[in-house]
Amino acid sequence: MSSRKQLPESVSILIPLLVQDVPIWFVGGGVRDHLLSRKTYDLDFAVDGDAIAFARRVADQLGGYYYTLDEERGTGRVLHQDEEGQRLTLDFARIRGDDITADLTARDFTINAMAINLLDPDEWLDPMAGANDLKDKVLKTCGPDSIRNDPVRALRAVRLAIEFDLSIKPDTLAQIRDSQEELRETSPERVRDELFQIFSAQRPGRAIRLLNHLSLLSIVFPELLDLEGLTQPPPHAYPALEHSLAVVDRMGDILAVLQKKHDPEEAADMHLAQVTLRIGRFRDQLNHHLSQYLSNTRTVRQLIYLAALYHDVGKPEVPGDQGAKRTFDKKIGAEMVEQRARALRLSNKEIVRLGQILRYQEEPIILDHSTPISPREIYRYFRKTGAAGIEVIILSMAEFLGTYIPPAPQNAWQMRVEVARTLLEAYFYEYDQYIDPSPLLKGDEIITIFGIKEGPAVGLLLEQLREAQATGEVKTREEAHALVGRMVEELLHE
Secondary structure (H helix, E strand, O other): OOOOOOOOHHHHOOHHHOOOOOOEEEEOHHHHHHHOOOOOOEEEEEEOOOHHHHHHHHHHHHOOEEEEEEOOOOEEEEEEEOOOOOEEEEEEEEOOOOOHHHHHHOOOEHHHOOEEEOOOOOOEEOOOOHHHHHHHOEEOEOOOOHHHHOOOHHHHHHHHHHHOOOEEOHHHHHHHHHOHHHHHOOOHHHHHHHHHHHHOOOOOHHHHHHHHHOOOHHHHOHHHHHHOOOOOOOOOOOOHHHHHHHHHHHHHHHHHHOOOOOOHHHHHOHHHHHHHHHHHHHHHHHHHHHOOEOOOOOEHHHHHHHHHHHOOOOOOEEEEOOEEEEOOOHHHHHHHHHHHHHHOOOOHHHHHHHHHHHHOOOHHHHHHHOOOOOHHHHHHHHHHHOOHHHHHHHHHHHHHHOOOOOOOOHHHHHHHHHHHHHHHHHHHHOHHHHOOOOOOOOHHHHHHHHOOOOOHHHHHHHHHHHHHHHOOOOOOHHHHHHHHHHHHHHHHOO
16 A cells, blocks of 8 residues: 555645645545555645635636635635646635544545545544555445435545445445435436446446345446346347346446557457457547536546437337237437436436437447448448447447357448447548538528528538538539539429
8 A cells, every 4th residue: 555655746736736734634535545655636635714815816826717616615626737738626625623633533435534644644544444454445325324424425435436446345235225215206317427437437336236236236227127028029138127237337347448548458348349340449549539528527438328228218118919019219218218317317418318328229239231321321330420420339349249158240330330440530530521521612602692592501512511421422513513503403303
């Protein structure tokens, strides 16, 4: 474990900003990670004074972004980018209780109840013996009512147990089970934040399965309850909910071998080896795309796991002669995930992106038998899906692998990967050619040259011209002029 004396660089930069008579403590998960020599980018501080004022000063000094998390509890957040471009989240909260010891003993779990005094880094507090629990790899609450007092801690327990490979103590498990109903009434924003912490893991599938085992999954994602035990026709090997969990698992596998730093042994599986071989060259572009923020704190990479979990939620039950048959309505599924996203207070960008992923999730499947995929099909695919087309590609591969008891059929898998390779190559390397070519004629030119009125017809002509450019049918202004002329003639004679 790390030396207690040497603070992380991201914490040390705050020391020159301290007011000597205002004690400030580095607390919580950051201290835990410091003990484990793990890099941490979410830092918590307890301030014996005006935490919001101090947070504003930190943001000003570091050139970061500040916003108030909880005015009543005196909590502010600073978002800051370090010299390496890594985004840091620094939360400052007023000490709760009479002193820092009371604050720590009222926290969630013993491994998060440690503190370092920034005014004197040699002063280390561990009133709940969290360092020993961390060493013994056990997770237990600070008190008998810790989870009842804050039910969102039930979700945090699952995340911590999986992330640090901890055994949850029986009394803590009992608290989790006893707090399920209270979790339904918890602030949706706080539930969202804990869930997206789970989605930020490299492979969140294990945590999602533990949530399901503890009967928490259907509380935070009630739409999934109807998938429990829902049988599916071949080639599906699993009922609908188990299939969705398998898709989350396999998405974690796929994204793991596509990370910039990855373990080559992870690609020993022949299916993942195919991903590395055919798609690995897009690794940098994919990681850049998935690392984009659609809100202040949540990335596309986190969002895609929610899409995977909900991808089959639009499967209603339709009675048939031989028992129950299932149909799939992508529109219903998209609307359901959008509704859940609104309930979790996701941003408008996230809501739209989730809906796009679910609405168009079958588009790569349609292209499976188009070999080779034509420029027109590439253009129309991304015209429908936009940037969400990248997540749809990844979901389609994870969905394929999650359909079968391993191993999945190799020939069909190779076809799915080839579709992914073709679409990704067009998006990342030939975007201006196949997806968004520069217009050879603009709308005002079409209006002037051909004497037509501004309106929907102009938009239709521009879209048809853009597609003709993407397919290579039109390459010059003269050819564009001739094509639009013919289309105008057809419009006039309709």
